[in-house]
Amino acid sequence: MRSNQAEEGNRGPVSDGTTLLFGLPGVQVERVEQDADGVRVVHVVTADEAAAACPDCGVVSTSVKQRVITAPKDIPYGADGIVVRWHKTRWRCREDYCDRSAFTETIEQIPARARITGRLRTQIGAAVGDAGRAVAEVAGAHKVSWPTAHRAFIAHASALLVEPGPVAVLGIDETRRGKPRWQRCTDTGRWERTDPWDTGFVDLDGDQGLLGQREGRTSSAVIDWLRERSDEFRAGVQFVAIDPAAVYAAAVRTPGLLPNATLVVDHFHLVKLANDAVTKVRRRVTWDLRDRRGRKIDPEWANRRRLLRARERLSDKTFAKMWNAIIDEDNSGQILSAWIAKEELRTLLSTVRLGGDAHLTRHRLHRFLTWCIDSQIPELLALAGTVDTWWPEINAFIGTGITNARTEGYNRLAKQVKRAACGFRNPTNSARRIRFHCTRKQRAATRTCS
Structure with missing residues (x-):
């Protein structure tokens, strides 16, 4: 905005009276003043001839009823911001067949009864969605109410979020929405x-990011979300990556739901189950040996992190120190047997790096199951039973290498949004905010390509 500053005291015209462009389509600057607090007051007039057309009949009116001044809130200009005063006309409609007797000028950026401009609404929506800021914080920064800022984000997100397209590899995983609560059952x-x-549902093979969310961690939640998709979408899913969750597997196996899908179990969760088994054995053995919890002076407790670390990440010196300390303390050998079972499972899952050789896979599976069964350790028997139950899905991972890592990454982004918002009461608002935040890179790539 250009101006020839000729201040007259604390309050006076800043412009020289020349009509200035304001950057807001449909209006022009008439003059600029500065109040006692140093805030610029921009007086604008209507510059769009179509604003004088009746909204009902479309006939341009020439009969002035009155002059009015409104103060729509606009985007700030500099550190001090600005105050807009729109001098507009209220017209009479003289057409006999039109039911409207009078109307006030409106433009696209400032529709009827609007308190803020369209570009400010867009800026607020982008601040909430693109920057991941809390609605209350953005509302306070732009000096608008929380409902106004939230409606601006809803409009911004609705214009950019699109219905998920077909995907070849679908990832399904859960994320906690809030703290556990106690509720009284009505029955x-x-x-x-x-x-x-x-x-959450994620496109693991394409660039669509988080496809959507559904409240709950049940089979019905997955089935309902998938049934809302098109037949083309469901028929195009070739693989579905999950953790060893029976409810998700039951949903994917629903007859006719995903006719061409193959279930794949992510290896990360399997290794976690093996680490949990090692931890359970270590704690149980400590109780058997000392009738108490582990302490810093106990070798198995001091080496608890090394027991969960991969063998290739341990130096020979560190490995020998851990092995000798535990074998001297645990005469039953159960802790190290659990550690060996964990490493055997990791070796089995690493076959994916060798192209999923079928013969080598069967050999390593037999070695892992035999070790767990021969040990007769309850935790290892449970681990072997889990692997045996999910073996078709595990074998699909070894053959394809498909993981749910991207889904876990979007779970982290979802938690960031929840922390910034200090929680959500409305699941619909939660799903909208999270999906918008988890599709930023995809939208940016689309704009760059276009």
């Missing part, structure tokens, strides 16, 4: 614990 009258979870 039994008893207090029941409820864990709020959200199930």
Whole structure:
């Protein structure tokens, strides 16, 4: 904005009276003043001839009823901001067949009864969605109410978010929405614990990011979301990556839901189960040996992190120190047997790096199961049973190498949004904010290509 500053005291015209462009389509600057607090007051007039057309009949009016001044809030200019005063006309409609007797000028950026301009609404929506800021914080920074800022984000997100397109590899995983709560059951009258979870759906092979979320961690949540998609979408899914969750597997196996999909179990969760088995064995053995929890002076507790670390990440010296310390303390050998079982499972899963050789895979599977069964350790028997139950899905991972790592990454982004918002009460608002935040790179790539 250009101006010839000729101040007259604390309040006076800043412009020389020349009509200035304001950057807001449909209006022009008439003059600029500065109030006692140093805030610029921009007086604008209507510059769009179509603003004098009746909204009902479309006939341009020439009969002035009155002059009005409104103060729509606009984007700030500099550190001090600006105040807009729009001098506009209220016209009469003289057409006999038109039911409207009078109307006030409007432009695209400032529709009827609007309190803020369209570009400010767009800026607020982008600040909430693109920057991942809290609605309350953005509302305070732009001096608008929380509902106004939230409606601006909804409009911004609705214009950019699109229906998920077909995907070849679908990832499904859950993320916690909030803290566990206790609610009284309406049927039994008893207090029941409820864990709020959200199930997320991710495009693992393409660039669509987070496709959507559904409240709950149940088979029905997955089935309902998939049934809302088109037949083309469901028929195009070739692989579905999950963790060893029976509810998700049951949903994917629903007849006719995903006719061409193959289930794949992610190896990360399997290694985590093996590490959990090692931890359980270590704690149980400590109780058997000392009748108490582990302490710093106990070798198995001092080496608890090394037991969970991969063998190739341990130096020979560190490995020998851990092995000798535990074998001298645990005469039963159960802790090291659990550690060996964990490493055997990792070796089995690493076959994916060798192209999923079928003969080598069968050999390593037999070695892992034999070790767990021969040990007769309850935790290892449970681990072997889990691997045997999910072996078709595990074998699919070894053959394809498909993982759910991208889904876990979007779970982290979802938690960031929840922390910035200090939680959500409305699941719809939560799903919208999270999906918008988890598709930023995809939208940026689309704009760059276009």
